[in-house]
Structures are given as C-alpha cells and as structure tokens.
Amino acid sequence: MPEASSATRLPAVPGAARQASLRAHNLALVLQALVEGGPESRAALARRLGLTKSTVSALVEQLAAAGVVTDDVAPTPPTPAPGRPASPVALAAGGPVALGIEIAVDGLAGCVVDLAGALRATERVATDNRSGPPRERLAQAGALAARLAARATAEGGAPVGAGIAFPGIVDAAGVARRAPNLPGWAPCDLPALLARLSGLGTLVWRAGNEANLAALGEQRAGAGRGQADFVLVSGEVGIGAGLVLGGRLVTGPTGAAGELGHVCVAPDGPLCGCGARGCVEQYAGLEALQRAGGVSGRAALLSAAGRRDAAVLAALERAGRALGVACAALVNVVDVPVIVLGGLYRELASVLSAPLCEELGRRALRGQYAPVRVVASELGEDAAMRGAAGLVLDEVVRDPVAFLPELGR
Ligand SMILES: [Zn+2]
Structure with missing residues (x-):
C-alpha cells in the first residue's frame, strides 16, 4: 500500500478505514487553514497544505455542501484582468x-x-x-x-x-x-x-x-495573541490564573493548576474561604478590597478608585503588593514573560500595576535581565x-x- 504524502501522513490503518481517516484529516487541514488564514483560493490552499488542487477542490465541495464554507464571496483584491478570477473560499455565514x-x-x-x-x-x-x-x-x-x-x-x-x-x-x-x-x-x-x-x-x-x-479567550482574540507563554490573572470575588506555556493551556491532572488566589502571602494572615490563612484572595479579592476600602459593591469600589479615595487607594496598594508577591512566585517557578490582568484587575490596572511590578522586580529573578510585562486584558468581561x-x-x-x-x- 502506498504511503500518504508527507503533509497527510497518518498511522497505518487498513483499507477503507484509512481512506475515511485520511479524508477526515484533510478536511480538518482545509478548515484550519481557513480559520487561521482567512479566505483563500483553492490553488493557494493546495500550495499551503501540500495537496493537489483537485483534492482541495473535492474537500471544499464537501465543506460547502455541509454549509461550513462558501466561495460566493468577491475575490480580494479584485482581479482586473479579463478571464475567470479565482474565487476565494471563505467560512460561510451560516456555518x-x-x-x-x-x-x-x-x-x-x-x-x-x-x-x-x-x-x-x-x-x-x-x-x-x-x-x-x-x-x-x-x-x-x-x-x-x-x-x-x-x-x-x-x-x-x-x-x-x-x-x-x-x-x-x-x-x-x-x-x-x-x-x-x-x-x-x-x-x-x-x-x-x-x-x-x-x-x-x-x-x-x-x-x-x-x-x-479567559486565558484561552485572550489567546484566540485578545492580549494573548501571538504569545506562546503568558499568564492571565483574573480578579473578581475569587482570583484565578490561566497559565499558557508553549502555546498550550496548563490545567494540571485534576484541573487545579492556576489557583493563584490561594497562594499564601502571609502564613498568619486572615482566614480564607478555602480554610487556610493568608491567601492572596484575602488581600486582593473583591470582597477584601471592599472591606479594606470601606465601600460596598464593585461599582462603588471602581468609582472610589477613580476619584482617588485615600482608603481605597491604600487597599489597592496592598492588593497590588500581595498580587506581586504571588505572581513573582509563579514567575520564578514557570518563567512567564507576560502577565495579563483580567476581570476587575483590568479596570484597576492603572493603580495595581505599580506596586505589582515593584514586587515582581524585587522578587522574580528574571526581572534583572528580562522584566515581566504586565498588560491589561483586551476582552474584559467577555474573555x-x-x-x-x-x-x-x-x-x-x-x-x-x-x-x-x-x-x-
Ligand atoms: Zn484560600
């Protein structure tokens, strides 16, 4: 039996099953190319994927019949020369x-x-x-x-x-x-x-x-685009982190990776909802911030921060330091170059970033030769x-x- 071409090499499976599996694999290749690269002609797809143009045409026909793609779109840029322009294949609106x-x-x-x-x-x-x-x-x-x-x-x-x-x-x-x-x-x-x-x-x-x-959302369409390694730190009532390393989300074998909110920053600190003491959430979670700032509700906290209320600014300074200590520990363990601030922290990034970066600079070893960048989430509450x-x-x-x-x- 002949080998599949290098672009489509698959583990050996017998006869018809192999054909079906090869076809499924090639359909995925064409779809992935259109999702990642946008509309493209059949010829360009064939070149990019290392398949023949007739194979790509057959695959496009199947995807079009299933309503996933269409070639009923204007070529870009428009072809000025006479003759039949190559109509690009694009994702269908009804897909x-x-x-x-x-x-x-x-x-x-x-x-x-x-x-x-x-x-x-x-x-x-x-x-x-x-x-x-x-x-x-x-x-x-x-x-x-x-x-x-x-x-x-x-x-x-x-x-x-x-x-x-x-x-x-x-x-x-x-x-x-x-x-x-x-x-x-x-x-x-x-x-x-x-x-x-x-x-x-x-x-x-x-x-x-x-x-x-939220980290996956930012990786697809926000502040994590093009970043192989970053951590999204999302603050609300709880604090969570989404860790992307080598382009892949790291969840851990039980899903418990990234529980940054329960990293200890003060072993004798306040009791946390998890049962332990001194978790970063007790300094930088929404409810801890409200208690320390003497305000009630998310909107009141943001508004007091906006008018530079002294008690709220002091609470945010303390929260930024606690987050910086926890993030420095994370950076020292997994060496991430970018921290994306999400959730409530996106709104408060202008106040939290300075104390957070100061602690990072002091504690993360890579800070001296490759400082960690701290940026705000782009997708915000949609992430x-x-x-x-x-x-x-x-x-x-x-x-x-x-x-x-x-x-x-
Ligand atoms: Zn805790």
Missing part, C-alpha cells in the same frame, strides 16, 4: 457556531461565537449565585443557553456545542470539583446538568475553570465566555467530521 456560558459568583452570561472567532450575540443576567439552591441557578443558566441557541439558529448559525466557564476547580470531564466561593455547588457534573436543563442535549457540552478559559465557546470551536476545527454528520457521508 457552525458555539455557545459560551459563564457562571460567575455574581451573575450569568452567555455568548454565541462563530468559527472565525466573531462574537454573534451576548446576554447577561445579574444573579447572586451564592444564594438559593444551585439547581435553580443552573436552570437559569440552561434557559440562557436555550435563548442564545434559538437566537443563533434564527440568525442562520448552526449551534454545535457549548462551553461552560465556572469559578472553581473543574476536572478534564467538566465536573466542578471544588468551589470555595460557591459553597454547595461542588461536586457538580456541569456538562451533563446543563445539557439536560437547557433542552440542548444534542449539543456537545464542555466545561472549564473561568480563568483558564471567559468567549474562551468557553472557543474550547468547542477548537474541537470542531480539529475534527469537523465528528461534529458535522453531513461530512461523514
């Missing part, structure tokens, strides 16, 4: 979309994202997820997902899956294992419950930690839900045949 659902401590949010990474719709619902039975809040999240799926379908998109961002430790199967800021929620099989409560059981459901997914949708969309691009039954025929 697959994914839902991103975020369960935060103080609200629910959801979005629809397409294969090109464009945000098609968003919706937010203010809820206090620490009050009332988790089941009722999950039902609200399910109803939010159902509304977004209906809206996406009405606007011509085809929902294929949904990702859930959760503020706690989430394992590889999507089960929430521990949630210090949402007592009573863990353990909880988030994908199974939301699939049922939303009535969207035919979709593929995934779940992850909110800071991890985690966009990353959650991205988790599913990445799977679609890796294996389109698994998500689009039309392609399997």
Whole structure:
C-alpha cells in the first residue's frame, strides 16, 4: 500500500478505514487553514497544505455542501484582468457556531461565537449565585443557553456545542470539583446538568475553570495573541490564573493548576474561604478590597478608585503588593514573560500595576535581565465566555467530521 504524502501522513490503518481517516484529516487541514488564514483560493490552499488542487477542490465541495464554507464571496483584491478570477473560499455565514456560558459568583452570561472567532450575540443576567439552591441557578443558566441557541439558529448559525466557564476547580470531564466561593455547588457534573436543563442535549457540552478559559479567550482574540507563554490573572470575588506555556493551556491532572488566589502571602494572615490563612484572595479579592476600602459593591469600589479615595487607594496598594508577591512566585517557578490582568484587575490596572511590578522586580529573578510585562486584558468581561465557546470551536476545527454528520457521508 502506498504511503500518504508527507503533509497527510497518518498511522497505518487498513483499507477503507484509512481512506475515511485520511479524508477526515484533510478536511480538518482545509478548515484550519481557513480559520487561521482567512479566505483563500483553492490553488493557494493546495500550495499551503501540500495537496493537489483537485483534492482541495473535492474537500471544499464537501465543506460547502455541509454549509461550513462558501466561495460566493468577491475575490480580494479584485482581479482586473479579463478571464475567470479565482474565487476565494471563505467560512460561510451560516456555518457552525458555539455557545459560551459563564457562571460567575455574581451573575450569568452567555455568548454565541462563530468559527472565525466573531462574537454573534451576548446576554447577561445579574444573579447572586451564592444564594438559593444551585439547581435553580443552573436552570437559569440552561434557559440562557436555550435563548442564545434559538437566537443563533434564527440568525442562520448552526449551534454545535457549548462551553461552560465556572469559578472553581473543574476536572478534564467538566465536573466542578471544588468551589470555595460557591459553597454547595461542588461536586457538580456541569456538562451533563446543563445539557439536560437547557433542552440542548444534542449539543456537545464542555466545561472549564473561568480563568483558564479567559486565558484561552485572550489567546484566540485578545492580549494573548501571538504569545506562546503568558499568564492571565483574573480578579473578581475569587482570583484565578490561566497559565499558557508553549502555546498550550496548563490545567494540571485534576484541573487545579492556576489557583493563584490561594497562594499564601502571609502564613498568619486572615482566614480564607478555602480554610487556610493568608491567601492572596484575602488581600486582593473583591470582597477584601471592599472591606479594606470601606465601600460596598464593585461599582462603588471602581468609582472610589477613580476619584482617588485615600482608603481605597491604600487597599489597592496592598492588593497590588500581595498580587506581586504571588505572581513573582509563579514567575520564578514557570518563567512567564507576560502577565495579563483580567476581570476587575483590568479596570484597576492603572493603580495595581505599580506596586505589582515593584514586587515582581524585587522578587522574580528574571526581572534583572528580562522584566515581566504586565498588560491589561483586551476582552474584559467577555474573555471567559468567549474562551468557553472557543474550547468547542477548537474541537470542531480539529475534527469537523465528528461534529458535522453531513461530512461523514
Ligand atoms: Zn484560600
């Protein structure tokens, strides 16, 4: 049996299975090229992928029949010469979309994202997820997902899956294992419950930690673009970190990597919701900041910071130092060159950055020859839900045949 070409070499499998597997692999290659590179002619795709033009044309035809791509777009730049211009192949407007659902401590949010990474719709619902039975809040999240799926379908998109961002430790199967800021929620099989409560059981459901997914969101479309190594530090009631090393999100074997909020900065400090003392969350979490600054609520904190209220500035200075101590420990262990400030910290970056960078400069060893850059998140409050949708969309691009039954025929 002849070997596959170098661009499409796959492990040896017999006959028909090998053909089907090769075709699935090549469909993924074409889709990935269009997602990453934008519209392109069949000839250019063939050159880029090392496939023949007739193979690429056949693959494009299958993707077009499944509604994933179209060549009904104007060539760019327009070809002035007479004759038939090569019409570029592009992602179709009615192609697959994914839902991103975020369960935060103080609200629910959801979005629809397409294969090109464009945000098609968003919706937010203010809820206090620490009050009332988790089941009722999950039902609200399910109803939010159902509304977004209906809206996406009405606007011509085809929902294929949904990702859930959760503020706690989430394992590889999507089960929430521990949630210090949402007592009573863990353990909880988030994908199974939301699939049922939303009535969207035919979709593929995934779940992850909110800071991890915010890092994925920033990597796809925000401050992490083009960065192989960075950490996103997201502050709200809890503090989480999403660690990207060598281009890949590091979650750890149980999903507990990046729990920066529970790194100790003072062994005899205040008691934390996790049961330990002196966690960074007790200095830099939203509730610690409100207590220390003498304000009530996120909006009041931001407004007091804006008018340079002395008590709030002092609380932020202390928070910045605590974050700097914890981030320096992280940098000394994994050597990341960029820290992206997300969530509440994005709004407070102009005040937090100075004390944070001072502690980093003092404590992170690489600071003397390669200082760590501290930048603000670009996606802000959308980062985690966009990353959650991205988790599913990445799977679609890796294996389109698994998500689009039309392609399997
Ligand atoms: Zn703690």
